[in-house]
Amino acid sequence: MTTQIILAGFGGQGILFAGKLLAYAGMLNGKEVSWLPSYGPEMRGGTANCSVIISDTQIASPIIQKPDVLLALNGPSLEKFEDAVVKGGTIIYDSSLIASAKENADVNICGIDATETAIRMDAKTLANMVILGKCIKETNVFTIDQLKDALKKLMPPSKAALYDLNCKVLDAGYEL
Amino acid sequence: MAEKMLMKGNEAMAEAAMRAGCKLFFGYPITPQTEVAAYMAKKMPKIGGLFMQAESEVAAINMVYGAAGAGARVMTSSSSPGISLKSEGISYIAGSDLPCVIVNIVRGGPGLGGIQPAQSDYFQATKGGGHGDYHLVVLAPASVQEMVSLTAEAFDIADTYRMPVMIMGDGMLGQMMEPVEFENLPKREVPEKTWATTGTQMKRKKNIVNSLYIEPDALEKMNNERLERYELVKKNEVKVETVNAENADVVIVAYGVMARVAKTVMQMMEEKGIKVGVVRPITLWPFPTEEIAKVAESAKAFLSVEMSQGQMVEDVRLAVNGKKPVYFYGRNGGVVPSPDEICAEIEKIVGGMK
Missing domain, CATH: 3.40.50.970 (Thiamin diphosphate (ThDP)-binding fold, Pyr/PP domains)
Structure with missing residues (x-):
């Protein structure tokens, strides 16, 4: 099986890190993975995206034409990629920041209050983790525990104190 | 491991x-x-x-x-x-x-x-x-x-x-x-680097x-x-990877990340019943001229796919040496050819053969 995921949002929302976490979790669970960022004159407030492929077989092109999953944390990102999502795919978007997604009966569309949820938990920079929690629930790429294990290994020692909070936020996203 | x-x-x-x-x-x-x-x-x-x-x-x-x-x-x-x-x-x-x-x-x-x-x-x-x-x-x-x-x-x-x-x-x-x-x-x-300028210590002739x-x-x-x-x-020192090229309808020659896109194209075209092969030069110099010449014995056509206006295609043509048609598809300036674009190009080539 191959799952192609595009994560997109504003620079500074932790899009690239969230993608790296998915790829890392895939690697730890014996999958082939690739993580391809958009790069350029990106900055906080600009747009950023990354393409993550998780597969049981060798990954040919790391570029995603038609994602199975789109995680969108701002309006421009949703507009840019929503039409590309495959039939039967999933879109999860942050309804705190995006009014609505285009209706599409062929796609599982979930608007969740990611940013609001993160703020309520006193973790305003962790909307990315709320979205990832929901992504795990909707897609079954991994279990939430596999993702938490990966997070533990990926977080630098200087941020280890934030591990528990990240996990709580992941759980909150999973429950939404 | x-x-x-x-x-x-x-x-x-x-x-x-x-x-x-x-x-x-x-x-x-x-x-x-x-x-x-x-x-x-x-x-x-x-x-x-x-x-x-x-x-x-x-x-x-x-x-x-x-x-x-x-x-x-x-x-x-x-x-x-x-x-x-x-x-x-x-x-x-x-x-x-x-x-x-x-x-x-x-x-x-x-x-x-x-x-x-x-x-x-x-x-x-x-x-x-x-x-x-x-x-x-x-x-x-x-x-x-x-x-x-x-x-x-x-x-x-x-x-x-x-x-x-x-x-x-x-x-x-x-x-x-x-x-x-x-x-x-x-x-x-x-x-051993006997030619290196490491100081003679009055023991050998100087290296220049x-x-x-x-x-x-x-x-x-x-x-x-x-x-x-x-x-x-x-x-x-020639290094090359050849996949599925024998008797292929079209062999894509591509290097680096383009070769991976080519492999995606290969899978997509297989579903349409068109046999696509991939030759991936790993050394660009020396170029895998002999390997491509060998592939040209049985493959029907070549398509060089590049993120350029067409550079490697010249070496592909020299290697194929007129035995089979050689086509080119590329995007440039930072644009990467998509699998869909390349598939369309292959369908054009195969369509022209019939």
Whole structure:
């Protein structure tokens, strides 16, 4: 099986890190993975995206034409990629920041209050983790525990104190 | 099994170089290869090596020239405009028969161009760049793991033939992350550097590093000796991956990340009942001419797919040598040909055959 995921949002929302976490979790669970960022004159407030492929077989092109999953944390990102999502795919978007997604009966569309949820938990920079929690629930790429294990290994020692909070936020996203 | 790490191509390449014994790195920052220098700056001091950010690309390549002359394993990296600046120095290094490793993480050109991935430096890398009759061995990895193994091998190839080796990636390969491991990197026996200018200590005749030969006969002799080594490289060092090419309707010739897109196209076309093969040159110089000629015996047509306006396609045509039609498809300026675009191109070719 191959799952192609595009994560997109504003620079500074932790899009690239969230993608790296998915790829890392895939690697730890014996999958082939690739993580391809958009790069350029990106900055906080600009747009950023990354393409993550998780597969049981060798990954040919790391570029995603038609994602199975789109995680969108701002309006421009949703507009840019929503039409590309495959039939039967999933879109999860942050309804705190995006009014609505285009209706599409062929796609599982979930608007969740990611940013609001993160703020309520006193973790305003962790909307990315709320979205990832929901992504795990909707897609079954991994279990939430596999993702938490990966997070533990990926977080630098200087941020280890934030591990528990990240996990709580992941759980909150999973429950939404 | 060795533990895998998730790393960016640029960083993995820097790590591989250090593990291959590179102790000196001279560079100047430029997107999209800056992570190579950043990684070297962080790690080199820890292994007793030296990272130096030179005042310019021209300075950096001449520092490489000096270090290589003294027999050190030395590396520099840059992206397209920076490689143009380094080209004079590269010609001098080649003319002085010195080994070194040069990385080009190619971006769109010409001029300052852009910072997105491209393959438009193929001519520069394989046909010269600098002046004079010289060649670089040009290695074109297609994955982060291959960036690691080819980087390690690059130093041994350079030392074996006393010539500069270029690793040519693109912005996408440099920036993307994939799992890598650093165990069992390729390693060869390499000749001792008896020619290095390490000081005679009054015990031997002095070694001289030089590319200036005023007497035409002397210069021709030096150049012809080098030519003999180039012939050996052509005989021994060609690397190519061929997939599904026998009797294929269309064989895509593509290198680096384009070859991976080509493999996606191969799978997509299989569903439509069209047999697509892929030939992926791993060495761009020496070019896998014989392999492509062999494939041309049974394949019906060739399509060179590049992130350029059509550069490698010339070498593909020379290799196919009129036996079969050779087509080209490319995007440039930082645009990557999509699988859909390439599929459409193949359908056109196959449609024309019927």
